[in-house]
Amino acid sequence: MKWLALVLMLIIGLAQGYPLQGGNGVLNCTIYGAFKDPWATGNLDASKYAVLNLDFSLLRADASNSTPIKADYRLTDGNDKVFQNRPEYTRDLQAGRSLIGFVVPKETIAKTLTVIPSADSTGGRQFFIPFSELANSSNGKVTLVYYGVLGSQSASNRKTIEFDVGLHNNGTSKLPLSAGNFSLIDQWGWRYKSKESDRYNGQGFASRSLDPNGTLRSPLVFASLSPLSRPVELVYDYSNASSISIEIDPEAGLQSIAAQPQQCNECGQAEETPLSSLAGSIKASKARLAKVKGETADSSNPPKGVDEL
16 A cells, blocks of 8 residues: 555655646647746846746647637736736747747746637637646755756757745754855756856856855756757765755656556556556656666765746
């Protein structure tokens, strides 16, 4: 029973990651991810805002009906403030797949996306999709919060990623912090260290001290990544050589949904159940994370590499 409870808890955890899905019986919507871009305008308050982009698809449940779907979108944040999508930041990628943008305060945390097919007489009723809870991890003294991706830049030979992170000092003394406290680990276990600034991406995490019971939120820049590297784990190295990590693999949810049961040559005709298949996936995921975390924890043998507006 304890094992079953653990499996059920992990099922819930997997369901909270991307992709997020919802619908009304007529339309099906999938949110594949979200990221923020600078709000590059001449507005005097432009530096206080960002464009929150959602990568999503909106398709009819009846696949034989290829009529274009007309819908509006509303983003609700954690304070129940509502933002309308901005047409100038909307881009159709393919039929049914789009990027839609919302101009929001930089610190905005998305709560729900409401899809309103009022302009489509065959689109059915409006519906909403809730966003996942914020990923966080703590060692008792420090809590690390991952808000998501602020932006990224790719070239033929390098990639830069900027994250939005928060820290809370649960201790009783000041906590010295710098960009060097943070590492990013890719799918092969290769570690990249953060830098305070990057000539391609501006300012990152500035050195400072965090007061007891203090909280901060800051951009975190990782530069000169291989274009093939996929961020898997964000690590904060604590001052006493312990560490905190958060799994941030943007493809983890897609992989868990796409996974198919594998046949076992030694199992005869026994049919693999969804629960046993999930258990195997969980075991494999734990093995991968254990390997990465083992490399991270061993400081003597570090991983390779260094509303509306």
